[in-house]
Amino acid sequence: MxxxxxxxxxxxxxxxxxxxxxxxxxxxxxxxxxxxxxxxxxxxxxxxxxxxxxxxxxxxGSIAGFLGEMLSSGFNIVGFNWISSPAATELENIVMDWLGQMIKLPKSFLFSGNGGGVIQGTTCEAILCTLTAARDRVLNKIGRENISKLVVYGSDQTHSGLIPLFLCATIGTTAITAVDPLKPLCDVAKQFGIWVHVDAAYAGSACIFPEFRHFIDGVEGADSFSLNAHKWFFATLDCCCLWATNPEYLKNKATESKPVVDYKDWQITLSRSFRSLKLWFVIRNYGMENLRHFLRSHVNMARLFERLVSGDKRFEVVFPCHFAVVCFRVSPLPVLMDKLKTKYENCLLSEEEQINEFNRELLESINASGKAYMTNVVLGGIYAIRFATGATLTEERHVVVAWTVVLITIKIKLKIFLSLVL
Amino acid sequence: MxxxxxxxxxxxxxxxxxxxxxxxxxxxxxxxxxxxxxxxxxxxxxxxxxxxxxxxxxxxGSIAGFLGEMLSSGFNIVGFNWISSPAATELENIVMDWLGQMIKLPKSFLFSGNGGGVIQGTTCEAILCTLTAARDRVLNKIGRENISKLVVYGSDQTHSGLIPLFLCATIGTTAITAVDPLKPLCDVAKQFGIWVHVDAAYAGSACIFPEFRHFIDGVEGADSFSLNAHKWFFATLDCCCLWATNPEYLKNKATESKPVVDYKDWQITLSRSFRSLKLWFVIRNYGMENLRHFLRSHVNMARLFERLVSGDKRFEVVFPCHFAVVCFRVSPLPVLMDKLKTKYENCLLSEEEQINEFNRELLESINASGKAYMTNVVLGGIYAIRFATGATLTEERHVVVAWTVVLITIKIKLKIFLSLVL
Incomplete structure (x- = not known):
């Protein structure tokens, strides 16, 4: 039923x-x-x-991962250590090596090298685990009493004079899919003994294409790497794939004495479900060629939408589109800004705020239509509408419909544009 | 298929x-x-x-929770905040109030009071969240620079002179289902402003019986409470139910201004799946009466096994059996200890170690049969075999078979017992 x-x-x-x-x-x-x-x-x-x-x-929804997930909940194994359900641990070892090979991670990240992979729930958990490992590595050197001197670097460099601990580089940020330059970051981090984690939650899976792999060039200088198969690889939640090189922090006496992994020592939680089953199903049921085909089609749909936006002078693409997300907005053309000045005359908004507010209203109307769902991003003071083409069931016709919704919405909502068609 | x-x-x-x-x-x-x-x-x-x-x-396996889980993965919603999928948040609010009422949690833990509940993955996550909340509550009072003075109390009191922060009381320990005395612990904790978390991962669900509810008497003095519906409440992994009173630490500007919960602020991870769906399925598809009936049958089966053990003079029940776990061992009878002295004469074992080693061998043989699976616990120097009757599909006949396996194993493995039947 x-x-x-x-x-x-x-x-x-x-x-x-x-x-x-x-x-x-x-x-x-x-x-x-x-x-x-x-x-x-x-x-x-x-x-x-x-x-x-x-x-x-x-x-x-996602059909492919769902089937494996279904089987995984049917079995309902607990799987915190090897002995509790050997298949769960061993399949995870195998599938994580498969996926690592598919995105051409250095061998040092794989079980077949001296590293290894684990499926975490989400990136939050992956970051928490690697941050803890990085902290312990430093504290073992400098002594636990110096814990308050540690500092973590994100995108902005905020402190100096402290002991750098952890650097998180992002490949495909959530907001605009921006890419940090991995190689120079790793080179600097190496000089100071900083743990580098590569958060490729969204864009990591794109590295199964030769032409996208360059985004993670330099990863051989990093300590850990994660991508979310539930984001752009057809798996259902939760499925965050984490690899680490030479994960000494994960070893304990028990596992050193036998040739197995006890995954409970690789994560926050003790209990764990059989997540590798769904990843295995996805990879086998699609096959590598098809996976490439589907991801490429998502990228191509984003390019199509980008062309549609660029072809209409009333709009502009705001940030470069690397993968399957397009950030665009209504352009602040002089003829529009004149009208907005009248529209918002009682609101005390700067010109920048006026065009942002106008785009915010447009997005709200697009989503209220129920025909398409877009999100937003504010970066560098610019409010942009974010359109993603990477969902499992998205097809080209949906992209065309979405663009039509944008056009109709803007026409219906504000008659102002009737006079603006250029 | x-x-x-x-x-x-x-x-x-x-x-x-x-x-x-x-x-x-x-x-x-x-x-x-x-x-x-x-x-x-x-x-x-x-x-x-x-x-x-x-x-x-x-x-x-567990069939009941599996159906809801299946639907949950079919929908594959992300659900980190209310707006992303309102049904996921609101069903979780409702179901957590249902369950809280079923185990008679004080109203201060429910949304209908001034508290609230959230489904975490596992107890590890629940502890991490509440510990962080407790830490921030204290640091707001004493200043962040005093972080190194904080101390956490578990079962054993190890430090003094520091600032007590967190006390974790356990209702139904994993090893032997022991119960901490909640009321006196909360009374002491209150004097020092210590956050009390009640970890009822295993035994919390038994509080749906009036005759078991007394185990959590005094919970009104605690700050947070968790039970794992995937342990003994027919849900599949992961389903750890966490309630907190007046969870100020969970509030943010966005949720204060609107009447919704953004669950991403109640847990480690941002993304979350639709876990309440399976709990809702379990509760509705069983109904409260049936849930009581099934849990009671598990307890009765444990009592049955306990009687079987107690009725055989070669064995003894080692720790009191409160719920659905029996800890037993072969007794160190003088006639047996004499034989063991010979058996282990080259091993340099004390008498205590000899009887432990003998019980360990017995457990290994029981499990190697593949007919039953028992685990072990070592507590106070005593090695005991742990038999649990709380699995969804366990029936009385399985308990009888398990006891027969114990009897046959001991007979076959060590002929020594042929002469020992009393």
Whole structure:
């Protein structure tokens, strides 16, 4: 019954508004205040799911990873150490080496080298683990009493005179998919013994293309590397793949004495589910060629959208598009800015704020249509609309529809543009 | 195809050895070294699962939670804040209040009071979050520069003269399901402003019985409380339910201005899956009465096993059995100890070590049979065998079989007992 329900859901997914249109507290009004005393039938529960839950979710399903995930929850193994379910540990070893090879990670990151990979829940967990490892590496050198002298570097260099501990380089930032220059960062970090973590949560999977691999050139100088297979590699949540070189911090007496990995020592939690199963399913059921094909199609769709934006003089692409995200906005053309001055005359906004506010309103109307869902980013004072083409089920026709929604929205919402068509 | 596979797996689960019998590295020998270039059929993949994965897992499936989990992965929502999928947040609010009511948590822990609940992955994450909250609460009072003066109390009191920060009381320890006296601990903690977390990972769910609720009497003096629905409440991994009273540390500007919860601020990770769906399924599909019935049957099965052990003079129950775990061992009877002296004469073992070693060997043989899977605990110098009856699919006949396995194993393995039957 549930399988049929899910199949119907996928069949009809295009009919639902992309972003949920409900108001806060909507669910409490329709569900009972306490748990039922007696069993309820699966029909009743699924009716509630259809009627009350589906309208309250944003639709972004993935079929491929779902199948492996289903099997993984069917088995429901606990898998914190090797002995508790050897298949779970060993499949994870194998799949993480596969994926590492696919994106051409240096051998030092693989089990077949002197490193190894683990599937974490999310990047937050991966960062917490590697940061702890980096901290212990430094404290072992300088003594634990010096903990307050440690400093971590992110994108901006804020302190000096302290002991640098950890540098996190990002390959494909969330906001605009920007790429940090890995090689020079690693070169500097090496001089000071700084642990370098490469957060390629979003863009790491693109390295399965030869023409994208250069984005992580220099990774051989890093200590750890992570990418999220649930972001752009067809796996369902949670599936953050983390590799480390020579992960001494992960070793304990028990595992040193036998040829197995006890993954509980590689992560925050003791218990862990059989996540490698879904990654294995994805890789086998697609095959490497097809995976490349699908990711490339996402990149090509982003390029298509970029061309559509660039071809309309009222709009501009704001940040360079490396992967499958396009950041664009309505351009602050003089003829528009004149009208905005009138529109916002009572708001005390600078010109920069006026064009930002105008783009914010446009985005709100696009999303309220329920036909497309875009997000936003504010960077360097510029408000841009963010359009992503990397979802599993996205096709070229959706991109064209999305652009049409942008055009219609801007026309309908503000008649001002009728006089602006250039 | 996968659903049929899982259904067959559950139908045949009793035929598999309970504990996996494979050797380290077995999987690498049978799987290819790199990912396939071309797609493989689901048939091929499932054949591999049956042939190579199933023999490498410990079998402990749960059907009820699996259905909700399946739907949750079908939807694959990200759900870090309210707006991303309102249903996910609101269902979690509702279900956590349901469950809180079922175990009679004080109203101060519920959304309908001034508190609230969140589903974490595991207890490790719950502890990390509450510990961080406790730390910040103290540092706000005493200043961040005093961080090195903080101390955390577990079961043993190791330091004095420092600033007590956090006390973790356990209701149902992993090893022997021991229960800390909550009320006196909270009373002392209150005098010193110590954050008390109640870790009821295993035994919390037993509080749905009136006769077990007394184990958490005094919880109204605690700051936070967690139980793992994936341990003894029919949910699949990961499903750790955490409640906190007046969780100020969880509030931010955004959520204060609107009547919603942004769960990303209640946990380590940003992204989160739709875990409340499986808990909701479990509670509705069983109903409260049935849930009580099943948990009670687990407790009764433990009592049955306890009686079987106590009725045989060669064995003894080592620690009191509160819930669904029995810790027992072969007793160090004089007639046995005499024989053991001969058996271990070249090993330089004390008498205590001899009886422990003998019980260890017995456990190894029980598990090697593949007919039952028991674990061990060493506490106060005593090695005991740990038998748990709280798995979803366990029935009385399994308990009888398990005891028979113990009896047969001891007879076959060591003829010594033939002369010992009293």
């Amino acid at each position: 549930i399988i049929d329900f899910i199949a119907d859901y996928y069949k009809n997914v295009e009919k639902y508004p992309v972003r949920s249109q409900v108001e806060p507290g909507y669910l409490q009004k329709v569900l009972p205040e306490s748990a039922p005393n007696n069993p309820e039938s699966m029909e009743t529960i699924l009716q509630d799911v259809q009627q009350h839950i589906v309208p309250g979710i944003t639709h972004c | 996968i659903i049929d596979f899982i259904a067959d797996y559950y139908k045949n689960v009793e035929k598999y050895p309970v504990r996996s019998q494979v050797e380290p590295g077995y999987l690498q020998k049978v799987l290819p070294e790199s990912a396939p270039n071309n797609p493989e059929s689901m048939e091929t993949i499932l054949q591999d699962v049956q042939q190579h994965i199933v023999p490498g897992i410990t079998h402990c």
